[in-house]
Amino acid sequence: MDAALNLAAGEPVEDIEIHLLLEALYRRYHYDFRHYARASIKRRLRQARTQLGFVSLSALQDALLRDEAVVTRLLDYLTVQVSEMFRDPGYFRAIREKVVPHLRTYPSLKIWIAGCSGGEELYSFAILLHEEGLLDRTLLYATDINPAALEIAQSGVYALDRIAAFTQNHQRSGGKSSLSDYYATAYGRAVFDKRLRDKVVFSDHSLVTDAVFAECQFVSCRNVMIYFDRPLQDRAIGLFRDSLSRRGFLGLGSKETLRFSEHANAFTEFVREEKIYQRREA
Template sequence: MDAAVIEPSEKIEEIEIRLLLEALYVRYHYDFRNYAMASVKRRLRQAREQMGFSTISALQERVLHDEAMLPRLLGYLTVQVSEMFRDPGYFRAIREKVVPHLKTYPSLKIWIAGCSGGEELYSLAILFREEGLEDRTIFYATDINQDALRIAEAGVYDLDRIQHFTENHRMSGGKSSLSDYYTADYGRVSFDKTLRERVVFSDHSLVTDAVFGEMHLISCRNVMIYFDRPLQDRAVGLFRDSLTRKGFLGIGAKESLRFCSHADSFKEFVREEKIYQSTAK
């Protein structure tokens, strides 16, 4: 919409949103200022309505003075929608194309960036167990949302999601039954705690934090789609600097490195599944 025809109330709301994002950064060090504004606006409107505030300013006042409100707001601002073996072709490509390369290393570090509730983490942990790589692998599962990290670490999901998870696992080339990895009780399933014995759960922001290790595979899917272009560039630069020589990067189906300033540091490895290999270093 042309700025000249934006309604006064919309202009005020935009000012309120920018002030709230600045306040979150200054007060709590969570930086959403360079997230795609249309997405942020939609989520904050939903938060304001569902949390019972008449204006974004009223929401800001409460969050600034009541730390207990922060996790609730983060639940709206961070996307926590995932599933196990989401886009099975991606996991099949890792199994069939990437794993043969990873098997040449004596030890492996895998980073799941923006791990949400842990579905992708457990997908990769199961895949690596099935391919005989689990014992030589350390997984790093990171997110900016502490509540999401707690869910990931618990590894407990609603039973009604398991049928879909199971079908995805089968389509990804699974070599066992998904039921081998969980127990069901009272409408919930708990994934085997041995799947997270080699997992490091950590709070990490792609917006503000730095490189923390050399990784052989980074999987960051459906996260950068919510960033603006400069922030996408920052994240991809962080991945480039975090990968070993010839390490792999997997991104979401609707994401691309094509227009990224760091695109020359990667080559397409499995084009249709958005898996890239580092050419840097």
């Protein structure tokens, strides 16, 4: 009876399992999800446990400690892989109309797409820069923590039934050409021109544990930090600040903001409605 009462009064068993599983994932494989928003992580782990066929999160933890293939499958649940090319067309129109004139003043450019997922945003930037005559002098960094997502991004291959939405977004973003100019079709798939990847460096990079690796004129990290807790959001924004050249630009997702960050004073709002910020001079 006393033991039952202590269990009822203590931390829920599932919460303990989640804590231990995330700690095991970090210690064994160095993937750190310990500071992701707990409600989101709990929902994804429940889904992973069910879909992967484990009776409990403890059983899932035991498997991932012993089988790296389980970790690969688990990452697909813990990282968000939902995106579109030219997602939120107003964001890309604002870059084209308001940011590009500033980017033209640099003899060379470095742009970081953080949390690039399957590469949809990367190719959106590459096409936009090509249309604006800037791609040849730009080096793009595409990073993610999920190796499977990086492989998709490097392949540039997408299901053909997604292209209609991509095309509509491209047009609404102010595209200056036809999206069909950039891909070929075969076997129900669209394969994007490999020349769009000639100036891209693909790399695994964690906003949780890794450091700054380059000075950039633009960092785009959208719909990633909504899954972080507040301290981790601040860490990521600090990385972006340190990665940007003076008066460099930062683009966030529509539901993200710098307003409550300890680094907010390092930026000014550049295009408020599209969550594009500019780093201050000092």
